[in-house]
Amino acid sequence: MKQAIILAGGAGTRLKDRLGDLPKPMIPIAGKPLLEHQVELAKAHGFIDLVFFVHYRADLIENHFGDGSKWGVRIRYVTEREPLGTAGAVLAGSELLGERFVVLYGDTMVNVDLGRIWKAHENAKADATLLLHPNDHPLDSDLVEMDANSRVLAFHNRPHPQGRWYQNLVNAGLYVLEKGALLKHAPAVTPHASHITDFGKDIFPAMVRGGATLLGYNSPEFIKDIGTPARYDRVCAQFANGTIARSSLATPQRAVFLDRDGTLVHDRDCLRSADGLELLPGVSAAVHDLNHHAWRTVVVTNQPVIAKGWCDEAELQRMHNKMETLLGLEHAFLDRIYYCPHHPDAGFEGERRELKIRCDCRKPGIGMIQKAVADLNIDLAQSWMIGDTTTDMQTAKNAGLKSILVRTGAGGGDGKQAATPDFVCDDLQAAVKLILEQDAKSADRR
Ligand SMILES: [Zn+2]
Missing domain, CATH: 3.90.550.10 (Spore Coat Polysaccharide Biosynthesis Protein SpsA; Chain A)
Known part of the structure; x- marks a missing residue:
């Protein structure tokens, strides 16, 4: 009993x-x-x-x-x-x-x-x-x-x-x-x-x-x-x-998946230390809006800097602690941060061989999304992905998420993947506004 x-x-x-x-x-x-x-x-x-x-x-x-x-x-x-x-x-x-x-x-x-x-x-x-x-x-x-x-x-x-x-x-x-x-x-x-x-x-x-x-x-x-x-x-x-009724993990949750570099923080070519990490303008207010409307906020980020030996897990943790602290200064928070430490191309000096593999978590793979679904009972059909690269858009497509490309960071100009976004917005704040508007419209229809 x-x-x-x-x-x-x-x-x-x-x-x-x-x-x-x-x-x-x-x-x-x-x-x-x-x-x-x-x-x-x-x-x-x-x-x-x-x-x-x-x-x-x-x-x-x-x-x-x-x-x-x-x-x-x-x-x-x-x-x-x-x-x-x-x-x-x-x-x-x-x-x-x-x-x-x-x-x-x-x-x-x-x-x-x-x-x-x-x-x-x-x-x-x-x-x-x-x-x-x-x-x-x-x-x-x-x-x-x-x-x-x-x-x-x-x-x-x-x-x-x-x-x-x-x-x-x-x-x-x-x-x-x-x-x-x-x-x-x-x-x-x-x-x-x-x-x-x-x-x-x-x-x-x-x-x-x-x-x-x-x-x-x-x-x-x-x-x-x-x-x-x-x-x-x-x-x-x-x-x-x-x-309160909707918050239990016994009930499927709605999430917004967020890319990190170029979406939440300034895209500094392969950020290697917490000192260089800075939030993009308006990011805290946007995340706070999602928190306020009970959307789960989940970061999914590729961090091949770990496999390349440019940064270790402890420093990456410091970066993420700093990101959470900066968001917290403006009353915003993240429900989860997932990262892929892998990279597929081996043969470089200083790399960590055990992480130089083809994994299923590196975006556009959906391993991190699947982990979030298991951890937070997320309903993908009601969820979104926001990112600045074609890789993010391809990840969204592969996972069955609605997608928004933001013009911050790479702004979708990387040409790596074929998937096109459902929407394009100037920045995270505009993207979140769009999600909340779409949600209000579908609530009217219900
Ligand atoms: Zn991986």
């Missing part, structure tokens, strides 16, 4: 005039307590063994949910007498924990395909899996660093030093945990305040230090806290307009 535990002890002081006597997890969203949305989500993904960690007005929560049978689940309760922090509470009630369980925060509106993250956790044989997502204000967020295999390497808390670039990945507050690993690493944790231990601040950093396997699960799915009146109102509006 799959288990989910829900941390539902919050009082919601900053929401007092909306809540009255109610505890924070009981705040209504579309006429139903927030916590009830979570119970239904858990049930929908086969999690029927639920444990609620309650504190403030526990009586109101227990009266509403009882033993859970009305929702087809089993609910048990652990009452926290004094505040112990998120992890402290769970450790204190550890006798009710199964071997593996999902952790949800009862003050967040969530629409995550829980079965999918559970499976990713199992496949990776991880000790803990953390749902991570890019956000629109990375500079003042605590950031998580992970490697190419999605293993969490470090936590970088704000304030961030000047001139260092990090991946835009934030701990969203949803986990899959192995009980054994939690109990093994908990004794090494020093509470950050007297008796208070949190998962994010204390437990996960201790697990990384102790050599545990933490998987970063990068997902665009909806998860937001409702801690202030403004955030609460926004979540209610997003519920009403369908944004």
Whole structure:
């Protein structure tokens, strides 16, 4: 029986005039307590063994949910007498924990395909899996660093030093945990305040230090806290307009695939270091528009500089961290960045022979697009590709994407491939405007 535990002890002081006597997890969203949305989500993904960690007005929560049978689940309760922090509470009630369980925060509106993250956790044989997502204000967020295999390497808390670039990945507050690993690493944790231990601040950093396997699960799915009146109102509006319902990866997603050099950043002949990377004008605003309209933004870029030995993976990562940081300064983010490190022509000095191969990821091959489809459940028939070369246009055609050629960068004058674009625009901003207009037109027809 799959288990989910829900941390539902919050009082919601900053929401007092909306809540009255109610505890924070009981705040209504579309006429139903927030916590009830979570119970239904858990049930929908086969999690029927639920444990609620309650504190403030526990009586109101227990009266509403009882033993859970009305929702087809089993609910048990652990009452926290004094505040112990998120992890402290769970450790204190550890006798009710199964071997593996999902952790949800009862003050967040969530629409995550829980079965999918559970499976990713199992496949990776991880000790803990953390749902991570890019956000629109990375500079003042605590950031998580992970490697190419999605293993969490470090936590970088704000304030961030000047001139260092990090991946835009934030701990969203949803986990899959192995009980054994939690109990093994908990004794090494020093509470950050007297008796208070949190998962994010204390437990996960201790697990990384102790050599545990933490998987970063990068997902665009909806998860937001409702801690202030403004955030609460926004979540209610997003519920009403369908944004939350569409965000789950159980639902096919729409994406805009973006070329990098000449489309997002200045095309400097074979960019080899982060220092030379600069966004093209208007790019942040364009990406932000896509974010705002819930299009998944996915970069697909050929980087033969790796195979040629001109730049290594670490420097390429720095470049991409810088690109994400520059976008983040203007509240824009990318859902994924995929690159092909290969190149087909061998026989040059300094090259990396193992990467000099004919691969299926180098555009116009569609390996990177297929990887994105697998990672983000993308519906290609509803998706677009924007790029500055005939190779991008051929990639779009090969993958069944609608295409837009931008006149920045090569502007389609490279003559390498035969495919012609569906549309031509001056730059990324014009291309995004066109996509949003086309979408509005087809919405009118629907
Ligand atoms: Zn490749």
